[in-house]
Amino acid sequence: MFGINDLPKFLFAFFLVLPIISFVHEAGHVFFAWLMGGKNIRVTVGSGRVLFQVGILEVRQYYFWYGLCTFDNLKRNQRFAHILIFAGGSLFNGLAAVAVVYLIENEVLEAGILTYQFTYFSLYYVFFALLPMPYPDGNYSDGKVIIDLIRNKAPVKTYRVQWNEEKKQWCVLDHDRKLIEAFEEEEQALSRAHEVAKQDRPSRLVSTKSGKETEVQNYPKVPL
Structure with a gap:
């Protein structure tokens, strides 16, 4: 006791x-x-x-x-x-x-x-x-x-930084390729993309240039 x-x-x-x-x-x-x-x-x-x-x-x-x-x-x-x-x-x-x-x-x-x-x-x-x-x-x-x-039930979301030729802007896109924000400078777009991807782990950040995707960084889920 x-x-x-x-x-x-x-x-x-x-x-x-x-x-x-x-x-x-x-x-x-x-x-x-x-x-x-x-x-x-x-x-x-x-x-x-x-x-x-x-x-x-x-x-x-x-x-x-x-x-x-x-x-x-x-x-x-x-x-x-x-x-x-x-x-x-x-x-x-x-x-x-x-x-x-x-x-x-x-x-x-x-x-x-x-x-x-x-x-x-x-x-x-x-x-x-x-x-x-x-x-x-x-x-x-x-x-x-x-x-x-x-079980392969841990979805990894992909965020993209992509050049929009029509708008002449760098676009930050979410996993569904919907626009989050657009910037004139690539560095600004990458900074914003890092911010949203990091807050939504697990996630990947890729850059799309000339139709080719390159992984910039990945943010694994945080173990406690």
Whole structure:
């Protein structure tokens, strides 16, 4: 039974162990995103205002709650690559838990509250990350995204920057080739296209010149 004497242990887990597990989880996403050629990789631990930033790591005020990994322009932009990236967080959590148990059994680590909570909450993370469900904010769990990828139900929208000879303008077109906005300069059109594509992940941005389409950048869905 949970008693008043267990409260410090709970706080210890909540404010120290969980952020470490969250970092391990995001590290799994980052590893496979890097392996698949992802660019602009960033890791956010926590929510709220930014406390500090070191390299690709950003730690926010409520460091014990939430986390995500963002990246752009995968070189290996196939379905299997995305599955690996979204499964990577749970894989790292599972491997970390197994490693801790192994080290305890071989008396390298001493069994205690820290190792127990780390193992327990690592498996907790794995379960809820892979449980296929939508979140209230509109995001999906890693498991839900993986299932959609396997079923090929994860639509990737394509945004286009295309020269309109009649209007003498660069047009930004949505996935249905409907006009979003038109500009006189190509750089302005590309900037606007990057903005809308980035906000509608997963998406691709292509440039159409002389009837030929060239991918400028792709924006994969963000793993949590």
